[in-house]
Amino acid sequence: MLRESRHEQLLRVLREEGVLPVGRIAERLRVSEATARRDLDDLGKAGRLTRVYGGAVAREPAERPFADEEVDDLAGKDAIARRAARTVEDGEMVLLDIGTTTLQLARQLHGRQITVVTSNLAVYEELRDDAEVTLVLLGGQVRRNYRSLVGFLTESSLGQLRVDRLFLGTSGVLPDGRVLDTTDIEVPVKKAMLASARQVVLLATARKFPGTGTARICGPQDIDVLITDQASDPGTLATFGEAGVEVAVAAGEAGEA
Template sequence: MLTSQRKKAILDALARDGQVLAKQLSETFDVSEDTVRRDLRELAGEGLLQRVHGGALPASSAVAPFAERRQIESSAKRAIAGAAAAMIGKGQVVIIDGGTTSAELIRQIPRDLQATVVTHSPSVAVGLIDHPLIEVLVIGGRLFKHSIVTVGAAAIEAMSHIQADIYFMGVTGVHPTAGLSTGDYEEAYVKRALAARAAETVVLASSDKINAASQFVIGGLALAQTIIVEMATDPALTKPLEKSGVTIVRA
């Protein structure tokens, strides 16, 4: 079998099974595990999969810079944001993550809602200026320009003084075995710290993030209680998530 044929078969198996194991692939192709690992390295270098110990997972495609992602109009993203906004109750303390879906979420919060929003996203904070009854608490720290959020030790320290009702988390990967992941090391720490400060964590996940993984793990699926997905998401992708105990909301 040619290298190109092996690589195509690996990607087909990833799409079908959600993961591949190097040992099984070497047996299937009758090649050494070193050969399989080289194939996986090259495919990972092209951004077509995410290598993990012993094999690989589908790579998340939701890793473009914020400005580029913001230009992508998505009815699914608006629906997910609308379902999230409807979960916010009067008087609640709500943590809102950075990201393009969060930017849509704040646009759908009613102007007459009274609540407190905690965020490490300057964009989210500014977007709530015209909501007169929402108090906005901004978490400081080093600005991570890719996602326009603050990260670092100062941000995590500030979070330790918060007790929130709900946290709307943005991710780049949701996978039944790899859990929740993102593309930046420090951002993963911040998201994990925010989840620890909320009674409920709700993950906002468009279809390109389901059954995919990024380089840095935020935590297992148990970190979240609810995942909001778009209505058209294949039930075969969400069923393994539901089996883990997470509630799936279709928007």
């Protein structure tokens, strides 16, 4: 196994199991204890884990502030949001995931006679004064950096709902169609969203192929529609198509897809 792949596997194991001793890490990776120690030293120097008495614990990857993410690739997000908004019908109940692409979608939903359910505080702030939109804000613990709600209260609320469409965000999509997130604490909420929706629409700009992330949300078999832009990886889009996913490519301002 290549060192980089072994490092990623080591971090996944630590996130799943917490603190592990060196001997147990060596067993899980099928390497010598000397190799396991070198890997721990390398990842510790890179700031990706913390050495503790008896072993090591993974650090959460640094998350960019929401405001910084919002301005990245704004044209691509806007094109995807416009295409996604055209799929929403009056009277529907739609669920908007966290993220900046779903915020762009919310900006396209003003004046619509629909119900919007969300854990995205930026979406709530965008739509809270729109008298036409019925707005449902899920409960939960506030993640201030990324303006979202997480935890068992959020998951429990989702368990009471059955929505027409979920618009799902992601930090990365692998060539085999796995949909990822960078933050483990968001994944249970996203999975609860998947379970509450009749249709799942994945929104992903080209830079999300492959993007980033270590935590798996779902696979292509869990997605009904993928809306992306013209620069996205053709091979990954083909993987979704082969899995029966409707792939919609949003055009920029110059035209419609």
